[in-house]
Amino acid sequence: MKFTFTFLFAFISILVSIPLYSQNKASISGKVIDSKTSEIMSYASIRVLDAKTEKLITGGITTEKGTFSLQVPYGIYVVATEFMGYKTWKSDILTLDKSNAAINLGNILLQTQSQQLTEVEVRAEKSTMEMALDKRVFNVGKDLANAGGTASDILTNIPSVSVEPDGGIKLRGSDNVRILIDGKPSGLVSFKGGAGLQSLQASMIERVEVITNPSARYEAEGMAGIINIVLKKDKKQGFNGSFDVITGYPINEGLGINMNYRHQKLNFFLNYGIAYRITPNIAHNFQQVFNGDTTVISDQDRNGNLKGFNNNIQGGLDYFFSEKSYLTASYLFRRSDARRITDLTYRDYYNSLSNLIRTTYRQQDEKETEPNSEYALTYRRDFDKKNHSFSAEVRYIDNWERSDQLFTQNAFMPNGSIDKAQTLLQNSLNDEYEKQWLFQTDYSKPIHKDGKVEVGARANFRDMVNDYVVNQQNENGVFVPLPGLKNYFIYSENINAVYGIVGDKYKKLSYQIGLRAEWTNVKTTLRETNEVNPRNYSNLFPSAHIAWEMPNENSLQFSFSRRVRRPFYNDLSPFATFSDSRNFFGGNPNLNPEFTNAFEIGHIKYFKFGSLSSSLFYRDTKDKIQTIRSVNDLGFATTRPENLTGEKSFGLDIASQVNFYQWWKSDFSFSIFNADMDGSNIDENYKRNTQSWFARHTSKFSLPNRLDIQVRANYEAPQKTVQGRRLSMYYIDFSISKEVFQGKGTLNLNIMDIFNTRVSRFVTEGANFITDGSSQFRRRQINLTLNYRIKNAKKVKSIISDETN
Numbered sequence: 001m002k003f004t005f006t007f008l009f010a011f012i013s014i015l016v017s018i019p020l021y022s023q024n025k026a027s028i029s030g031k032v033i034d035s036k037t038s039e040i041m042s043y044a045s046i047r048v049l050d051a052k053t054e055k056l057i058t059g060g061i062t063t064e065k066g067t068f069s070l071q072v073p074y075g076i077y078v079v080a081t082e083f084m085g086y087k088t089w090k091s092d093i094l095t096l097d098k099s100n101a102a103i104n105l106g107n108i109l110l111q112t113q114s115q116q117l118t119e120v121e122v123r124a125e126k127s128t129m130e131m132a133l134d135k136r137v138f139n140v141g142k143d144l145a146n147a148g149g150t151a152s153d154i155l156t157n158i159p160s161v162s163v164e165p166d167g168g169i170k171l172r173g174s175d176n177v178r179i180l181i182d183g184k185p186s187g188l189v190s191f192k193g194g195a196g197l198q199s200l201q202a203s204m205i206e207r208v209e210v211i212t213n214p215s216a217r218y219e220a221e222g223m224a225g226i227i228n229i230v231l232k233k234d235k236k237q238g239f240n241g242s243f244d245v246i247t248g249y250p251i252n253e254g255l256g257i258n259m260n261y262r263h264q265k266l267n268f269f270l271n272y273g274i275a276y277r278i279t280p281n282i283a284h285n286f287q288q289v290f291n292g293d294t295t296v297i298s299d300q301d302r303n304g305n306l307k308g309f310n311n312n313i314q315g316g317l318d319y320f321f322s323e324k325s326y327l328t329a330s331y332l333f334r335r336s337d338a339r340r341i342t343d344l345t346y347r348d349y350y351n352s353l354s355n356l357i358r359t360t361y362r363q364q365d366e367k368e369t370e371p372n373s374e375y376a377l378t379y380r381r382d383f384d385k386k387n388h389s390f391s392a393e394v395r396y397i398d399n400w401e402r403s404d405q406l407f408t409q410n411a412f413m414p415n416g417s418i419d420k421a422q423t424l425l426q427n428s429l430n431d432e433y434e435k436q437w438l439f440q441t442d443y444s445k446p447i448h449k450d451g452k453v454e455v456g457a458r459a460n461f462r463d464m465v466n467d468y469v470v471n472q473q474n475e476n477g478v479f480v481p482l483p484g485l486k487n488y489f490i491y492s493e494n495i496n497a498v499y500g501i502v503g504d505k506y507k508k509l510s511y512q513i514g515l516r517a518e519w520t521n522v523k524t525t526l527r528e529t530n531e532v533n534p535r536n537y538s539n540l541f542p543s544a545h546i547a548w549e550m551p552n553e554n555s556l557q558f559s560f561s562r563r564v565r566r567p568f569y570n571d572l573s574p575f576a577t578f579s580d581s582r583n584f585f586g587g588n589p590n591l592n593p594e595f596t597n598a599f600e601i602g603h604i605k606y607f608k609f610g611s612l613s614s615s616l617f618y619r620d621t622k623d624k625i626q627t628i629r630s631v632n633d634l635g636f637a638t639t640r641p642e643n644l645t646g647e648k649s650f651g652l653d654i655a656s657q658v659n660f661y662q663w664w665k666s667d668f669s670f671s672i673f674n675a676d677m678d679g680s681n682i683d684e685n686y687k688r689n690t691q692s693w694f695a696r697h698t699s700k701f702s703l704p705n706r707l708d709i710q711v712r713a714n715y716e717a718p719q720k721t722v723q724g725r726r727l728s729m730y731y732i733d734f735s736i737s738k739e740v741f742q743g744k745g746t747l748n749l750n751i752m753d754i755f756n757t758r759v760s761r762f763v764t765e766g767a768n769f770i771t772d773g774s775s776q777f778r779r780r781q782i783n784l785t786l787n788y789r790i791k792n793a794k795k796v797k798s799i800i801s802d803e804t805n
Contacts (some may be wrong), residue, residue, distance in 0.1 A: 014734045025507075026096035027449075029069040030105030032062050032081055032383060036418040040066030041110060042137070043607055044083040051076040051093045054704050057187055058508075059606070067386075069450065071507060072096065079105065086110040139207050151205060158208060162225065171210070171225050178222025181229050206232040212653075213543075213559040213618070216499040216514030217442075217454060220564045228333060229291065231314060232258045232271055241790040248783035251278040259286040259790075267318040279306040283775035285583070289635045290768050296635045297349035298582065302775075304342035304364075310516045316376075324382040332374040340366040342579060348635070356787045358419055360411040364579040370401040387452040392441040399434035409581065425473040427481075427577055436462040451504030454514075457497065464491040485578070488527040491569045497519050501543075508549040518564075523570050524589055533572075539564065557602045565625060567591035571641050583637045592643050596621040610658040618650040628682060631769040642682055644722065649675035667698040679722040683767065690720035706739035724771075727761035745788040756780040 001288040028048060032041040046068045047059040057077065062068045079091040089110055093104055155161050161171055171177040244256035254275035261268045283302040288295055316330030321336040346360040380391040404427075411422030442456035466489040469477035492658070496519045503512035522535040550556055567588075576586035578675040624644040631637045651673025658666045672693040679686030699713040712733045719726045735750035761774040 025071050026074055026080060026101040026103070027069055027071050027107065028077070028094065028103050029067070030079075031065075032083070032108045033066055033111060034086075035109035035111045039128045041083055041086075042066060044081055044110070046070065047080045048072055049078045049080060051078050054078070056552060058549065058551070060555070062302060074098070074101075081108050081110065083110055086549070097568075101119050102588040104509060137207055137209050141328075154208060155227070156253070158210065161210065165615075169227065171212070171227065177609065178219070178226045179229070180226060182229055184233055187299055205443035206230050212615070213545075213561050213598055214563075215512065215545060215561065216501055216516035216541060216543045217456065219458070219495075219497065220516055220518055220539070220562070221369060221566065222563060229391075241791065243790075245786045246275070246783060248781060250280055250779065250781065251276065252781065252783055253277075265320040268315075269317070270315040271313070273310070273312040273744075275308075275310045277306075277308050277310075279308065279676075279777075280304070280779050281775070281777045282779075283773065285771060285773040287321045287631070287635060287637070287769060287771040289631055289633065291633045295351050296633070297351075298635045299347040299349070299353075299673045300582065301345045302342060302580075304340065307339045309337045324384075326380060328376075328378045328380075330376045330378075332372075332376075334370075334372040336368070336370040338366075338368040338370075340364065340368065342366075344580060348584060356414045358413060360409060360419075360422055362407060362409040362581055364405060364407055366579070368401070368403045370399075372400075373398045385446050387444050387446040390441075390443050393438070394437075395438040395440075397434065397438075399432075399436075403428070403430040403432075405579065407578070407581070426470060426578070428468075428470045429481060430469075430575075431465075431467040433465045434462065435464075436460070442473070446566070447502075448504060450510075451502070451797065454499075454501040454503075456499050458495075459497075460493075460495045462491075462493045464493075464569050464574055465489065466491075466569075466575060470578050470718060485575075486528060487575070489573050489574065490523075490525040490527065490574065491553070492523045492525075493521070493566075503545075510547040510549075512543075512545040514543045516543070520566065520593075526574070526589075531589070535709045537593070539595075557600075559600045559602070561598050563596045563598055565594045565596075567593060567625065569643070576638065582635065585639045588640045588642060591615065591625060591641055592623050594621055594623040594625050594643070609660075612656045613654070616650070617653070619648070621647045621649075624677070625677075626679065628767065629723060629764050629771070630680075631766060631771075633768075635769075637769075637771070643680075644677065644679040644686070645681045646677055647677050649673055663702045665700045665702075667696075667700075669696045670694070676695045677722050685767075686722040688720050688722055693717045706743070708735075709739045710735040710737075721762075721764075724762065724764040727794040729758060729760060729762070731755070731758040740786075741788065744790075745786060747786070748783075748785045750783050750785075752781040752783075753778070754780065 016582035017070045032044045033039060034041060042062060044062045044066070045059070046061065046577060048057045048070055049055065050057055057072055057075075058070055060068055072380065074097050077094045077096065079094065083091040087110065089108055091105060094722065096103065119709050150426045155169060163171065169179060170179055172414070188329055191694075206239070207230045209228040209230065210225065214222075214226050218226060237258070240262045241257070241259035243258075244254070246252060246254035246256070252275070254273065254277075256274075257270070259270045267495075281302075281304045285298070285300040287298045287300070289298075314330065314332040316328060318326055319327040320329045342364040344362045344364075346358075346362070348357045349355050349359070350357055374395065374397050376393065376395045378391065378393040380389065382389045407424070407426040407428070408423065409424040409426070411419035413419055438458070440456070442454065444452055444454045446452045468485070468487055469490065470482045472482050473479050497516060499514060499516040501514035503510065505511075510590065517538070517540055519538045520536070524533045525531070541562045541564070543559070544560045545557060547555065547557040571587050571591055572589050573587040574589055576584035576613040578584070597620045598617065599619075600615055602619040604611065604613045622645075623646040625641050626644050627639050628642045629637055629639045651671060653669070653671045655669040656667070658668075660666060670693065672691070674689070674691045675689045677686070679688075694717070695715045696712065698710065700708060700710045703707055710733075713730075715730045716728060716731070720726050731753045732755060733752050734754055735748065735749040738743065738747050740747050756779060759774055759776045760779060762772075764771045764773070
């Protein structure tokens with residue numbers, strides 16, 4: 001590892017010392033936009049061809065803002081621009097010499113194509129997946145399987161991302177991933193983590209960005225990377241909008257509205273989603289606990305229904321002081337009301353299944369209310385030069401959740417008599433509060449021709465509270481708190497950060513190096529028992545990205561970053577869930593943060609008929625946070641996070657897009673990794689090596705009469721854990737859509753998990769137990785969605801800077 005760091009920084013030093021000019025070189029630049037809507041065309045393919053032979057000289061892709069700049073030797077050329085669903089654009093003959101060494105083609109207008117080929121109509125659409133060297137962008141509206149679903153369903157369909165049965169999110173097999181909404185932390189994921197995304201409708205989401213190795217510009221949280229969910233927002237002149245009406249089985253009724261009105265300097269936008277869902281779930285656990293000559297056996301079944309009513313509304317306005325200066329104010333309100341009924345059955349045996357001791361029936365009846373408000377004010381100023389900008393933002397989050405639960409438990413002996421000691425009536429009241437302030441400012445200034453310097457600062461102040469009590473009815477009919485299950489947990493977190501980035505380009509080689517400093521102050525308090533646990537630490541997080549534009553439309557990038565996973569609120573809160581009286585899940589107030597050094601080499605190759613991207617990655621993690629299950633002699637289990645010694649992992653990601661024919665588009669992704677886990681600090685047997693892989697294939701067929709069909713197959717291979725293994729899982733989704741109302745509407749039918757096989761199965765082993773379990777939190781879902789679009793946009797020159805990043 002020391003050699004790797006030495007090599008890395010020596011290489012960067014050499015790059016910095018390279019002169020930032022060259023002789024006999026010229027540049028070609030421009031911006032690619034849609035000819036009808038004036039929308040920018042991110043990641044469009046640019047090729048520079050010899051004017052006589054049409055031989056490829058160099059190439060590349062446009063930035064997120066649709067711009068490009070390529071260096072070529074003096075000569076005579078033609079520039080070709082291509083994007084899926086659009087006609088190829090070619091420039092006039094360009095002559096570059098000493099007297100004409102820089103040509104700006106200005107706005108390149110791409111026109112959509114619509115033509116009949118063997119009775120199959122080709123319709124222009126933005127690619128489902130767009131690839132840049134530092135991230136992948138998924139335009140979720142073009143994925144038919146997302147219609148009528150939630151944000152959690154969308155992530156299920158994204159390569160390298162997996163969604164656990166309880167809603168947890170993993171990226172490349174790691175659950176240490178940072179989830180952002182519009183580039184910022186959100187109350188949606190504060191209390192429940194990734195499970196909170198199940199209350200956000202897919203119709204409100206425009207795209208998802210997956211950043212596997214972030215630069216110093218981003219907060220250092222998230223060892224596996226960042227998933228940024230971008231909500232819909234339009235800025236075109238006039239009135240524009242879309243409506244989604246959803247119905248499904250199991251019950252899924254919803255309405256989504258996305259609207260904006262732009263008049264000169266003012267732009268108003270509004271997104272609203274309302275949904276009512278009933279989500280059935282099942283699970284089964286079979287556990288054996290060994291105690292000398294005695295084996296305690298528990299066979300447990302769970303059958304539950306979650307009824308959820310969700311409201312989401314986001315509104316705001318943009319005010320443009322000038323063409324390069326604007327202010328945005330926005331407000332997001334979300335309210336989730338849920339009723340959860342879960343029936344559990346426990347069958348207890350001694351030594352064999354022929355020796356039944358007791359049968360226990362337990363029911364959880366939970367009412368949950370969760371309102372969440374977010375306020376944001378953002379100012380941005382773009383200066384005349386490219387990469388010269390300033391932005392500032394203040395954001396406030398006010399989140400509250402109340403859970404009111406009643407537990408009824410009845411136990412019976414094999415002869416049918418009541419076991420009074422295990423017949424219980426309990427209730428639990430849990431109030432959680434969150435207040436969070438975020439202040440952030442960023443400044444970027446160009447240096448030399450293609451270089452820039454970025455600096456920024458961020459301050460985040462968060463206070464969270466959990467007021468928790470579990471009561472049990474005594475023999476007099478009075479509810480009294482259970483020992484150790486009444487407390488008031490206070491979590492206070494302050495994180496301040498500054499960063500700096502320097503980047504430049506020499507010929508076909510680009511580099512960017514950055515450094516981020518973060519100061520963390522975390523304090524937890526258990527008020528009832530007066531337990532206080534302060535944590536203060538400061539850390540440096542370097543990052544480096546090096547890119548090489550290779551011949552024949554190839555690109556190669558090397559990146560490095562240092563990341564952190566701080567123990568968060570749910571990791572530290574010691575309160576255990578009480579819905580299952582045999583299996584408790586809680587936090588660990590003594591957790592330490594884990595740190596990761598992440599390396600990645602990425603490659604992108606563009607073909608005339610598609611693209612192929614691949615990346616090799618390596619991660620070295622210290623103090624790895626992992627949940628550990630322990631079971632007492634009676635078979636009662638506790639699962640909580642612990643710090644392992646560490647983990648080393650490496651792997652390969654491959655993603656491709658292939659257009660076999662005008663009417664057949666295929667996406668394929670494959671990820672394979674190896675991990676060495678070391679938990680010997682907890683148990684000498686907790687040292688494991690595992691290999692696993694994930695594969696996903698999607699085929700989309702565009703048929704006559706504006707009919708589309710999509711089929712997706714998913715497979716997750718078995719994977720070892722420090723305590724056992726997770727078994728394989730597979731499922732298939734099917735979707736069909738038809739354009740209606742003369743192209744203004746789309747009717748979509750999708751069936752998620754056609755064969756109802758998306759079942760999570762696991763085996764967990766400890767010194768005295770073996771647990772074999774399965775769960776299916778999501779059953780087969782059928783959705784029918786009608787989307788209707790209103791477009792009244794005026795074609796005007798965009799007043800937002802072409803060069804914003």
